[in-house]
Amino acid sequence: MTSGPIARPGDAIGILGGGQLGRMLAMAAADLGLDVHIFTPEADSPAARVAKRAWVADWNDTAALKEFAASIVAATLEFENVPVAAADLIEAAGKPMRPNGRTLERTQDRLAEKMFLREIGIEPAPFARVDEPDDIQKALDSLGGNGVLKSRFSGYDGKGQVRLKGKAPANAWADVGAGPSLVEAWIEHDREISVIAARGSDGAFVAFDPPENDHSGGILRRSVFPSSAPQGVLDEAVRLTKRLAEALDYVGVLALELFLTRDGKLLANEFAPRVHNSGHWTQDACRTGQFEQHIRAVCGWPLGDPTRHSDGEMINLLGEDVLGWESYLAEGAKLHLYGKRHAANGRKMGHVTRLRPRS
Ligand code: ATP
Ligand code: MG
Numbered sequence: 248m249t250s251g252p253i254a255r256p257g258d259a260i261g262i263l264g265g266g267q268l269g270r271m272l273a274m275a276a277a278d279l280g281l282d283v284h285i286f287t288p289e290a291d292s293p294a295a296r297v298a299k300r301a302w303v304a305d306w307n308d309t310a311a312l313k314e315f316a317a318s319i320v321a322a323t324l325e326f327e328n329v330p331v332a333a334a335d336l337i338e339a340a341g342k343p344m345r346p347n348g349r350t351l352e353r354t355q356d357r358l359a360e361k362m363f364l365r366e367i368g369i370e371p372a373p374f375a376r377v378d379e380p381d382d383i384q385k386a387l388d389s390l391g392g393n394g395v396l397k398s399r400f401s402g403y404d405g406k407g408q409v410r411l412k413g414k415a416p417a418n419a420w421a422d423v424g425a426g427p428s429l430v431e432a433w434i435e436h437d438r439e440i441s442v443i444a445a446r447g448s449d450g451a452f453v454a455f456d457p458p459e460n461d462h463s464g465g466i467l468r469r470s471v472f473p474s475s476a477p478q479g480v481l482d483e484a485v486r487l488t489k490r491l492a493e494a495l496d497y498v499g500v501l502a503l504e505l506f507l508t509r510d511g512k513l514l515a516n517e518f519a520p521r522v523h524n525s526g527h528w529t530q531d532a533c534r535t536g537q538f539e540q541h542i543r544a545v546c547g548w549p550l551g552d553p554t555r556h557s558d559g560e561m562i563n564l565l566g567e568d569v570l571g572w573e574s575y576l577a578e579g580a581k582l583h584l585y586g587k588r589h590a591a592n593g594r595k596m597g598h599v600t601r602l603r604p605r606s
Contacts, residue, residue: 260323261284261337263286263329273285275539282300283297283299285301286302302315307332324521346498349495360518370512383396391432394410395410397428404595407424409423436507437509439516443455444485448547455553457485460504470527480507488501501518504516535553558602569596
């Protein structure tokens with residue numbers, strides 16, 4: 248792996264994906280003197296609106312991808328379902344892609360992801376593979392009758408998931424897209440935490456203090472920082488994340504989502520090869536936020552100090568929650584809006600961070 252700078256201020260870096268994560272990465276990159284080029288199939292995307300250039304084209308448009316690759320010195324992504332072939336094409340054009348296609352192969356398939364975690368000694372929630380409708384009930388029974396059916400590919404924000412108790416409903420297979428999937432045991436957890444951490448091209452590893460996350464309907468609503476879980480548990484969570492980053496030979500920011508079970512055990516849910524929604528507060532509460540940290544890592548620059556100077560909470564503004572933006576400003580919260588035009592139900596429109604001095 249190339250260690251040291253692969254970009255200099257004034258260079259252009261590429262981001263695959265045009266959502267809010269790309270937007271906040273682009274703003275952090277601009278602050279470091281970089282130009283940002285976005286590649287996304289979405290017209291008028293949140294990221295394109297703050298970038299220098301945008302290619303709006305399909306992921307399989309190799310001519311557009313080659314042109315994009317020629318215009319940048321290195322690339323990253325904001326969305327782990329970028330086709331592996333697109334990431335590989337950037338590397339084949341001689342431009343470092345961080346993270347690369349090999350990491351994507353491990354995270355795009357939930358089954359491969361869980362097997363990899365287990366292989367490196369990070370225990371996932373118990374699971375059983377489902378290849379056809381008849382497998383669902385067998386898998387559920389083998390896991391004690393309380394679980395969740397998840398499609399193996401392209402789920403996010405709890406989409407492609409069906410909660411199962413006792414007898415699996417007839418529509419479950421269709422509801423996860425009638426394709427390769429798995430059943431996971433339902434974990435009665437005390438809380439969910441996540442570790443957001445960065446690994447540099449020289450192997451340096453730094454983690455933010457893990458937050459504690461509230462989900463409902465499979466969508467993150469709120470992250471509280473720091474987590475009030477015992478320090479020993481948080482230290483162990485960071486150790487597991489370091490092991491994951493090293494096993495992937497990862498460069499950039501990554502996140503590991505974990506359940507803390509009622510008997511005090513950590514079980515992995517999943518990992519994300521990118522900046523993470525449960526780390527948005529770091530831009531306001533830490534000396535270096537996750538977006539800047541990721542850009543530093545991708546460019547081969549020294550990582551920043553992740554020290555947290557404040558306690559607080561981050562609240563996602565979903566759908567029409569965004570209409571309350573003025574009241575958040577009035578109370579003194581930090582407001583971040585993603586510039587999305589339509590406030591569809593459950594859509595991530597922005598977030599706010601409430602800070603108080605670190606206790
Ligand atoms: P995202 O992209 O938002 O992370 P996702 O679609 O990948 O979501 P998961 O992370 O698998 O979905 O699940 C979303 C949430 O649903 C989890 O954070 C957790 O709150 C709950 N959940 C999922 N699987 C389980 C489980 N096996 N036991 C208990 N809760 C679960
Ligand atoms: Mg998740």
